[in-house]
Amino acid sequence: MKIVAASKILKANDALAAENRQILNQKGVLAVNWMGSPGSGKTTLLEALARYWQGRRKVAVIEGDVAGSIDAERMATLGLPVVQINTDGACHLDANMIAQALEELPLETGELLMVENVGNLVCTAGFDLGEHLRIVILSVPEGDDKLVKYPAIFRSIHALVIAKMDLLPQVAFQRERVQKDLTRLNAQAALFCVSALRGEGIAELAQWIEAHQLGETPNR
Ligand code: MG
Numbered sequence: 527m528k529i530v531a532a533s534k535i536l537k538a539n540d541a542l543a544a545e546n547r548q549i550l551n552q553k554g555v556l557a558v559n560w561m562g563s564p565g566s567g568k569t570t571l572l573e574a575l576a577r578y579w580q581g582r583r584k585v586a587v588i589e590g591d592v593a594g595s596i597d598a599e600r601m602a603t604l605g606l607p608v609v610q611i612n613t614d615g616a617c618h619l620d621a622n623m624i625a626q627a628l629e630e631l632p633l634e635t636g637e638l639l640m641v642e643n644v645g646n647l648v649c650t651a652g653f654d655l656g657e658h659l660r661i662v663i664l665s666v667p668e669g670d671d672k673l674v675k676y677p678a679i680f681r682s683i684h685a686l687v688i689a690k691m692d693l694l695p696q697v698a699f700q701r702e703r704v705q706k707d708l709t710r711l712n713a714q715a716a717l718f719c720v721s722a723l724r725g726e727g728i729a730e731l732a733q734w735i736e737a738h739q740l741g742e743t744p745n746r
């Protein structure tokens with residue numbers, strides 16, 4: 527029996543991710559890796575951001591799902607170029623999948639590339655895709671204890687977005703607890719609070735993303 531260590535797989539992934547990042551940098555495309563639990567509101571937030579950028583910035587999307595193309599269809603409805611990756615059971619995207627998706631996308635200079643990862647707070651943390659920014663979406667109904675339970679992913683991100691703020695009065699979610707845990711795990715990470723439903727906090731988040739320069743490497 528042959529055993530391949532996870533560290534070797536991750537090393538190969540990191541090399542491919544570096545190639546992806548180089549391709550994106552050459553094209554002047556800023557890429558964001560969106561992570562979060564299933565149902566945290568990743569696609570809905572991307573729709574709200576896409577509407578904000580409509581007429582301002584070109585946006586392309588890569589959707590990662592175990593099966594189906596529901597999210598890609600939502601993005602296509604907004605007129606965005608989109609590639610759906612079906613992982614056939616794999617619970618995260620990897621750099622190889624992104625390399626293949628990039629070949630299918632007609633990327634334009636200055637474009638913003640949104641990559642929606644598979645809904646998962648565990649192994650998505652370990653795979654660099656070649657993105658410039660890593661962002662986790664945590665919705666208030668999920669609870670305020672996620673940073674304590676899944677610290678690795680929160681250590682790896684550039685920003686945390688607390689989503690579905692419109693539901694805050696209905697749930698026991700302490701924003702202060704999340705803020706404190708984020709500072710402890712990852713003091714550099716930015717924190718945003720949004721409601722895609724009400725359009726609150728979307729402009730601030732969009733402008734923060736746009737302000738980032740190419741060539742950054744994730745702080746993992
Ligand atoms: Mg989705």
Ligand code: ZN
Nearest residue numbers: 616617618649
């Ligand atoms: Zn996985």
